[in-house]
Amino acid sequence: MTQELELITPVDLCLPNGRLNPAAVxxxxxxxxxCNLNGRWPRKKRWNYWAITTESHLFSATISHLxxxxxxxxxxxxxxxxxxxxxxxxLPLGQGCHLAxxxxxxxxxxxxxxxxAMRQQPAEVDLQVEMADFEGRPxxxxxxxxxxxxxxxxxxxxxxxxxxxxxxxxQNCLPASGTVIIGGQETLFQGEQxxxxxxxxxxxxxxxxxxxxxxxSGRQNGRLIGLNLGxxxxxxxxxxxxxxxxxxxxxKLPTDLTWQYDKMxxxxxxxxxxxTGRLELTFTPFLERIAASNVWLVRSEVxxxxxxxxxxxxxxxxxxxxxxxxxxxxxxxxxLW
Numbered sequence: 001m002t003q004e005l006e007l008i009t010p011v012d013l014c015l016p017n018g019r020l021n022p023a024a025v026x027x028x029x030x031x032x033x034x035c036n037l038n039g040r041w042p043r044k045k046r047w048n049y050w051a052i053t054t055e056s057h058l059f060s061a062t063i064s065h066l067x068x069x070x071x072x073x074x075x076x077x078x079x080x081x082x083x084x085x086x087x088x089x090x091l092p093l094g095q096g097c098h099l100a101x102x103x104x105x106x107x108x109x110x111x112x113x114x115x116x117a118m119r120q121q122p123a124e125v126d127l128q129v130e131m132a133d134f135e136g137r138p139x140x141x142x143x144x145x146x147x148x149x150x151x152x153x154x155x156x157x158x159x160x161x162x163x164x165x166x167x168x169x170x171q172n173c174l175p176a177s178g179t180v181i182i183g184g185q186e187t188l189f190q191g192e193q194x195x196x197x198x199x200x201x202x203x204x205x206x207x208x209x210x211x212x213x214x215x216x217s218g219r220q221n222g223r224l225i226g227l228n229l230g231x232x233x234x235x236x237x238x239x240x241x242x243x244x245x246x247x248x249x250x251x252k253l254p255t256d257l258t259w260q261y262d263k264m265x266x267x268x269x270x271x272x273x274x275x276t277g278r279l280e281l282t283f284t285p286f287l288e289r290i291a292a293s294n295v296w297l298v299r300s301e302v303x304x305x306x307x308x309x310x311x312x313x314x315x316x317x318x319x320x321x322x323x324x325x326x327x328x329x330x331x332x333x334x335x336l337w
Contacts, residue, residue, distance in 0.1 A: 004156075004239060004254050012036050013157065013167050013202065020162045025239070027156040029250050031103035033167050035202035042067035042297070043164070043206075045337070046099045048107040048118055049199040050127055052143055052176045052189050053217065055327050056080055058306065059141060059180050059189065061116050061129050063097050063109050066337055069296055070094030072109050072116055074131060074139065076180060077287060077306060078187075079327075084289055085182070087134050089114050090296075103155075103169045103200050123147050125196075127178070134182060143178030143189065145196040152250035154243040158203075158234050166203030166233075172217040172226035173245050174198070192219055193327075208336050209233055212259050213241075214272060214283065216309050216328025223247055223321060227281075227309065227328060229272055231259045244279070244313045244321075251316045253278060261332070266303045270330055281311035281323060283330045299336040304329055 005026035011033055013024045018039040037044045047064035058077040064070060070091035077084045089111070091097060098108045107118040113132035118125060129141040153171040176196035180187045195217035212231035219225070226245030234240050235256050242253035253274060261270040270283040285305035292301045309326040 004252065006252075007032055010034065013165075014038065018204075020157075020159055020165045022162075024167070025157050025159050027154070027239070027252060029152040029155070031153065031155050031169050031200075033102075033155065033157065035101045035167050037101075037202060037204065040163075040204050043204045045166075045201065045203055045205045047199070047201045048099060049201075050118065050125075050145070050196060051199075051215075051329075052127075052145075052178070052194065052196045053327055054189055054191065054194045057180075057187055057189065058329075059143075059187075061118075061127065061141070063099060063107050063116055063118070065094040065097045065099055066298065068093060069298060070097040070109070071293075071298075072097070072114060073291075074116075074129060074134065075289065076134075076139075076182065076187075077289070079287060079306060082287055084287065085135050086289070086291065087131060088293075101202070103198075123149070127196075137183030139180070139182050141178065141180040143176050143196070146175040148175070148248060151248045152245065154228050154241060154245075154250055154252070156239055156241055158237050158239045158241070160206065160237060164204050164206050166201060166205065168203075168241055169198065169200040170215070170228040170241060170243070171198040171200075172215055172228060173224055173248070174217075205337070210332070210334045212330070212332055214309075214328065214330040216326045218326045218328075220324060220326065221322070225313070225321065225323060225326060227313070227323075227326070229257055229281075229330070231257055242274075244315070246313075246315055246321055251313075261330075263332075266305055266332075270305070272330070278314040279312070281309050281313075283328075284308050284310070285330070297337065300334065302331055302333040304331040
């Protein structure tokens, strides 16, 4: 097992020629990378994804730029009723998508019938979404996402080679409060189990890829627990996006996880484990989101399962922390893009 390097100073992701900067390979507890992507059209991929969860609802907004197209997508889930609503806007050449090179910056799309603004403030992010036609009804959402002082996040560069690579910042356990109004019906996101998760991605991707991603945030037995679990896309690179956050401190897991699930029945329980024994989790889905794209150069299919995590995680100090009925998601995604 190769030991991943922990970075502590700011660094550019790319060299002047557009290739991966060797000094950028590693992980950090705070975002340190400037994602100065250039050239390599149409392989550059950029996105800012936010998801806010409570024990009963989820709301998500994404602005993505794939070089030749942009995708802005919004979805809302009511866990109790099983209601899942989603809308996507496809933008030729990514027109109107404004995404920065660093994590702590604004991301905005403002077009006819749809406005998404992710505004960075000193200690918070303000998320606002307005959509005229969200499956036939108007949608308005507003959230304040708090960035606690000294809160640690998972930031890592995954190097397939010096031509294809990805920087990702996965941030969970961020307290969030706000409202979603769909056709006049309001849902409140508030309280001690209301959290936001950020997936910030910038990189040069191969045409075909697949990945697993699992995430969860919640308070249990007086502890604040966050999970970020990855698979497939990082295997064999020497880097992982696996980390647990306990009471605001990141504990990095350097090994590839083992994912087991029924590809013919995604609603069956999933098993996710660390071969070194630091993590053993059962994920039990209660709702499935299927999103498929087949337009232009984009072919993708994702099965995102919402459910509960049970099992245990282990900190760097060897403390075993139980996980009981923790709300989150796990997904499998295959893309040709």
